Amino acid sequence: MNTSKVWYVTGASQGLGLTLVKKLLEHGYRVAATSRNVQKLKEAVGVIDSERFLPLVVDLNNLDCIDESVQQTLAAFGRIDVVVNNAGYGMTGTVEELEEKEIRTIFDVNVFAAINVVKKILPQLRKQRSGYIINIGSVAGFVGAPGWAVYSATKAALAAFTEVLALDLKEFGINTTVVEPSGFRTGFLTTDSLAYKASKLDGYEAVKETAKRYLEGNGIQPGDPDKASEILIELAESDQPPLHLYLGRDAYNRAAKKLNAMTTSLEEWKTVSIAADFQTVKD
Template sequence: MNTSKVWYVTGASQGLGLILVKKLLAGGYRVAATSRNVQKLKEAVGVIDADRFLPLVVDINNLDCIDESVQQTLATFGSIDVVVNNAGYGMSGTVEEIEEQELRHIFDVNVFAAINVVKKILPVMRKQRSGYIINIGSVAGFVGAPGWAIYSATKAALAAFSEVLALDLKEFGIKVTVVEPSGFRTGFLTPNSLAYTESKIDGYHAVKDTAKRYLAGNGIQPGDPDRASEILIEMAESKQPPLHLYLGQDAYNRASNKLTTMTEELAAWKSVTVSADF
């Protein structure tokens, strides 16, 4: 398959990003892929094809670095059609035990980096009057689990950003999807992708039990990252991709149950809600 479509994928040296890049290249797409370690990226992808693969070393918390990578992509391929903000990591622990520096860092990577990538690529897409932005969120951004408050907050922020961004960009023909998976076998629960602070405080039983259960499930999550990557590619070829896409049976169940609970609560408190107006 030959296609002129150009993808720009962050966090591409491992996990979902790496699998996606490999499938894109196998499918004939042109791909600009970012990583903090470009040699690791090249070795992981295993493809040296300057015509279709552009590995980029990028500090996604540096606007100038992002801008340079965008310009390199344009110089090499001439356009950017699909952006996948995949770079990010997890964080588990109690709010009172996670250090301030760690809190700020995960927001820098999971939220501000994605926003900065969008900032730098939007002028390109506006000029093209087309484009597709895929932000990799999490079901935790809508339905969190004990001990994941900070991570959930970052993914909730990314989901809200995506929702309003879609409204802002509709007139330019630019589409937006926030992908919200449950557990997938991407190495997410390994030390490279998870900042875990074990609680030393008496109590917090729900947090400790959840951490134990999640860590024991590493490598046996039900989600298939190969299928997830295929779905992303299919969405990019769709004329009307969804704004929210939950991936995995667990993600569907959790989101569905929360929507039911929210609807019931909204109805139960309607009289109080509307009484706040003049």
């Protein structure tokens, strides 16, 4: 592995981001890691090594703050090779019961923060004509579950952003991947990482049952964050990493099932789809 690479990881004080930062430092990489609480980040990582670890307090919705963190990283390490947009949280509840402010806030954190980070780091990656951007999405962005409509919308947006970014950046030798995990034991379903609003409305039985099942499953999810972190490190060493990577058996199965259903539906409605075009005159 090329341990001279410099990683920039957001949302690093807990969950997958924290596990990844620890793994990277164990492997000898240099890491700039962001958090809203830098003291919490330092204590969680438990490493005091200014030559390889740069903890940064960053407001990811403030472009100037992000730019300052990028400049600090370059001053400390001289380059940035891998960017991991990991910061984010979950939200479950019915759309009609979620407040507009709550919806806007999760889009700010899950979508616009990632866009802002990419916006500020891209000039350096283009200058290097190399780099790798990993956006942490979710299988919910492709195959949602009842009650997770708004969260799924944020992750679907992040996936679409990553797809088009790959087209834009191909000529610069910059790769992108959206990683879409299913359930991992990262504390995602705890109060720090999940905005949960129990429905008080009649009906919505599927929403209520799904919320109950997910919350009861906290701490026993099948996904291993240590293995996920090792996979992310391996991706960064690949010359041709995948654009989409579903992590976890459940993620793979859900994505495969939906792809099959979509293909079937696409062909079933093919005649209607192409009938919307202007009729071409045949010679």
